[in-house]
Amino acid sequence: MFLLLPIYSLSISTFPVLLTCLPPWEFSVVGSVDRKLSDLERSVSNLTESVSLHLSKLHEKVGNLETKLSDLKRSVLNMTERVSFHSSKLPKKVGCPDGWNLHNSSCYFFSAYQASWYTARDSCRSMDATLLILTDEEEWVFVNIMSVGRPFWLGLSDERTGEWEWVNESPYIMNRSKWMPGQPDNWAGHSIGGTEDCAHITSGKLNDNHCTVAYTFICKARPAPN
Numbered sequence: 652m653f654l655l656l657p658i659y660s661l662s663i664s665t666f667p668v669l670l671t672c673l674p675p676w677e678f679s680v681v682g683s684v685d686r687k688l689s690d691l692e693r694s695v696s697n698l699t700e701s702v703s704l705h706l707s708k709l710h711e712k713v714g715n716l717e718t719k720l721s722d723l724k725r726s727v728l729n730m731t732e733r734v735s736f737h738s739s740k741l742p743k744k745v746g747c748p749d750g751w752n753l754h755n756s757s758c759y760f761f762s763a764y765q766a767s768w769y770t771a772r773d774s775c776r777s778m779d780a781t782l783l784i785l786t787d788e789e790e791w792v793f794v795n796i797m798s799v800g801r802p803f804w805l806g807l808s809d810e811r812t813g814e815w816e817w818v819n820e821s822p823y824i825m826n827r828s829k830w831m832p833g834q835p836d837n838w839a840g841h842s843i844g845g846t847e848d849c850a851h852i853t854s855g856k857l858n859d860n861h862c863t864v865a866y867t868f869i870c871k872a873r874p875a876p877n
């Protein structure tokens with residue numbers, strides 16, 4: 652019979668009456684919407700929280716990475732500095748003049764022309780070099796190979812004192828196994844007179860000969876920095 656009341660006559664006080672008159676399934680629908688809404692709100696706020704948590708963690712990580720990156724940049728810079736410092740102390744790349752052989756950080760000149768021992772000595776000097784003084788076995792081996800089949804004057808003579816010495820006046824220590832059999836013999840049969848006071852090497856063996864004989868010769872020089 653209340654359904655017959657005109658709309659305007661519905662006062663606030665009539666609503667509870669109205670609601671209480673709603674069928675029970677309507678109540679459960681409103682309640683579940685409410686619950687769903689608050690669940691949604693909770694999960695949105697949970698999500699917001701976890702997003703902001705992740706964001707702050709991300710910021711932290713980015714910060715750490717930036718620190719590591721700048722550390723890395725610094726150490727690369729440091730390393731670069733140290734490499735260039737050390738490489739400036741490395742021996743310079745060396746070069747020999749054209750026509751000279753580079754061997755174990757020295758330059759060797761094997762002349763194509765022949766000259767007396769004296770001229771050979773002076774030619775080497777005029778090229779800021781020395782008629783060859785052999786100092787170690789390794790160098791002997793090199794010269795043995797290079798002197799195959801051809802005599803070369805060395806900076807070795809006994810003319811000055813009667814004792815074999817190098818051209819820089821350092822003593823030569825006799826090693827007979829480096830001489831040809833029966834040498835040095837100081838042979839005196841040369842038609843020009845005199846004996847044999849200068850040493851040459853041929854195929855790795857030494858012999859004394861008259862210093863005026865014309866032979867090819869070997870000069871040795873320090874390499875020039877490029």
Ligand SMILES: *[C@@H]1O[C@H](CO)[C@@H](O)[C@H](O)[C@H]1NC(C)=O
Nearest residue numbers: 690693694695696697698701
């Ligand atoms: C919020 O999220 C965490 C982990 O993701 C979960 O264990 C927790 O139950 C959630 N809380 C709510 C109210 O959804």
Ligand SMILES: *[C@@H]1O[C@H](CO)[C@@H](O)[C@H](O)[C@H]1NC(C)=O
Nearest residue numbers: 725726727728729730732733
């Ligand atoms: C560069 O590295 C060396 C050795 O690791 C260290 O002693 C030096 O302090 C560093 N210099 C700079 C400018 O970081």
Ligand SMILES: *[C@@H]1O[C@H](CO)[C@@H](O)[C@H](O)[C@H]1NC(C)=O
Nearest residue numbers: 754755756786787788789790
């Ligand atoms: C190079 O020469 C040095 C100095 O004369 C010598 O000690 C060294 O054994 C030589 N090394 C080589 C590989 O020729």
Ligand SMILES: *[C@@H]1O[C@H](CO)[C@@H](O)[C@H](O)[C@H]1NC(C)=O
Nearest residue numbers: 788791824825826827828829
């Ligand atoms: C003498 O020369 C030989 C042959 O080159 C060499 O093997 C030996 O070590 C040398 N001896 C000395 C004491 O230098």
Ligand SMILES: [Ca+2]
Nearest residue numbers: 836837859860
């Ligand atoms: Ca001789």
